[in-house]
Amino acid sequence: SSNAMWGGRFASGPDAIMEEINASIDFDRRLYDEDIAGSKAHAAMLADQGIISAEDASQIIAGLEDIRAEIADGCFTFSREREDIHMNVEARLAELIGPAAGRLHTARSRNDQVAVDFRLHVKAAFGALAEALEAFIDALLDKAEAHADTVMPGFTHLQVAQPVTFGHHCLAYVEMAARDLSRCRDAITRLDECPLGAAALAGTGFAIDRHQTAAALGFREPTRNSLDSVSDRDFALEFLSVAAICGTHLSRLAEEIVIWSTPQFGFVRLSDAFSTGSSIMPQKKNPDAAELVRAKPGRINGALISLLTVMKGLPLSYSKDMQEDKEQVFDAIDSLALALAAATGMVRDMAIDEQAMRRAAGHGFSTATDLADWLVRELGLPFREAHHVTGRAVALAEERGVGLEDLPLDLLQTLEARITDAVYSVLGVDASVNSRTSFGGTAPANVRAQIAYWRDRLGGK
Numbered sequence: 001s002s003n004a005m006w007g008g009r010f011a012s013g014p015d016a017i018m019e020e021i022n023a024s025i026d027f028d029r030r031l032y033d034e035d036i037a038g039s040k041a042h043a044a045m046l047a048d049q050g051i052i053s054a055e056d057a058s059q060i061i062a063g064l065e066d067i068r069a070e071i072a073d074g075c076f077t078f079s080r081e082r083e084d085i086h087m088n089v090e091a092r093l094a095e096l097i098g099p100a101a102g103r104l105h106t107a108r109s110r111n112d113q114v115a116v117d118f119r120l121h122v123k124a125a126f127g128a129l130a131e132a133l134e135a136f137i138d139a140l141l142d143k144a145e146a147h148a149d150t151v152m153p154g155f156t157h158l159q160v161a162q163p164v165t166f167g168h169h170c171l172a173y174v175e176m177a178a179r180d181l182s183r184c185r186d187a188i189t190r191l192d193e194c195p196l197g198a199a200a201l202a203g204t205g206f207a208i209d210r211h212q213t214a215a216a217l218g219f220r221e222p223t224r225n226s227l228d229s230v231s232d233r234d235f236a237l238e239f240l241s242v243a244a245i246c247g248t249h250l251s252r253l254a255e256e257i258v259i260w261s262t263p264q265f266g267f268v269r270l271s272d273a274f275s276t277g278s279s280i281m282p283q284k285k286n287p288d289a290a291e292l293v294r295a296k297p298g299r300i301n302g303a304l305i306s307l308l309t310v311m312k313g314l315p316l317s318y319s320k321d322m323q324e325d326k327e328q329v330f331d332a333i334d335s336l337a338l339a340l341a342a343a344t345g346m347v348r349d350m351a352i353d354e355q356a357m358r359r360a361a362g363h364g365f366s367t368a369t370d371l372a373d374w375l376v377r378e379l380g381l382p383f384r385e386a387h388h389v390t391g392r393a394v395a396l397a398e399e400r401g402v403g404l405e406d407l408p409l410d411l412l413q414t415l416e417a418r419i420t421d422a423v424y425s426v427l428g429v430d431a432s433v434n435s436r437t438s439f440g441g442t443a444p445a446n447v448r449a450q451i452a453y454w455r456d457r458l459g460g461k
């Protein structure tokens with residue numbers, strides 16, 4: 001049969017393959033709430049402007065409410081023949097209220113309709129992401145507070161570098177998550193314009209009030225250019241960009257958790273709630289959640305590249321290519337939400353083995369820099385010379401299989417005669433971290449000050 005929406009122009013219906021490639025209802029049904037909100041705002045505005053009667057508008061709005069309930073209750077029959085969420089809702093509206101339903105689409109197109117639905121959805125996703133980030137930051141701050149003094153090895157190249165505090169390490173992730181949060185807020189300010197009323201591409205001759213619909217839908221203002229309104233998917237690209245960066249941060253934490261939870265490191269013990277066993281090896285406790293958090297960027301980064309590729313080179317204004325914008329964004333929204341929830345849970349639950357961290361912090365000559373700094377500060381050696389003397393001390397210690405702090409004073413004095421036994425006070429890991437009081441450094445006092453800074457900033461939003 002020919003189409004109910006555009007049957008006037010068409011003699012026959014679509015080929016089965018046409019219907020299959022064209023239909024988006026299987027995924028854009030996720031936008032039903034936004035679609036109905038957009039339609040209600042539009043109908044109310046049309047009535048206020050005298051474009052449709054108040055009677056028709058109230059029938060339309062009541063019908064849309066019924067449809068929302070049907071969909072929410074799972075008793076709505078979605079039809080591929082009706083292509084997408086917009087036409088499924090409108091066709092059902094006609095079944096429910098009759099001819100008045102045909103007035104809803106006055107001064108509107110599916111092009112501005114889908115743009116407003118998708119924007120609302122992505123706006124909500126940014127809001128949910130911001131909330132999830134706040135919960136993640138909160139979990140990190142709690143861990144940082146509990147471990148402001150816990151000493152662990154800091155790494156570069158995954159080789160022991162200098163002792164740091166675990167609290168400081170947690171706060172590094174707070175910084176990342178806080179930047180992600182600020183990217184969300186920043187992106188929302190650009191997204192917060194309503195494309196409804198752009199119609200197909202050129203605007204409309206009807207005396208619509210776009211400021212009214214924008215306000216009704218919670219947007220700051222209407223978009224300014226009708227062509228851009230139906231062509232723009234920057235807001236979705238920005239979501240995916242933010243998601244890709246955030247997913248990258250989470251994957252780095254996940255990788256550290258995987259490493260830290262190996263028996264070889266033994267820094268953290270994951271809770272049973274965030275681990276799995278093996279079907280064959282009874283002793284195993286695997287960090288599957290961390291591994292999946294580490295893997296999610298595969299999908300999220302794929303979605304970003306996918307949508308960039310769809311949009312690249314598209315002529316203005318709307319093209320059906322743009323229907324390919326949704327599935328991957330939905331997948332990225334869900335993947336990131338899950339990854340963040342899992343990361344937050346793991347951080348909250350994981351038990352820290354302070355002894356193992358401390359022991360590891362003392363290995364690998366991690367206080368060699370402190371020795372060099374002491375030679376500079378106390379004996380006035382140029383840093384390069386101090387570096388050389390310390391390097392020789394490390395070589396001696398390595399040869400004997402001991403730590404720097406175990407080298408006897410007379411041996412150290414063969415390297416530099418003026419060394420006194422005061423040097424031993426800087427060779428311990430606690431002295432090392434306590435000395436790192438430069439702004440942004442790892443000293444416990446700094447960690448506490450930074451925690452207070454973040455609690456204050458986030459508490460005040």
Ligand code: ARG
Nearest residue numbers: 024028084110111114322323
């Ligand atoms: N399902 C379409 C999409 O997701 C809605 C817009 C269709 N517009 C059109 N002119 N065919 O993009």
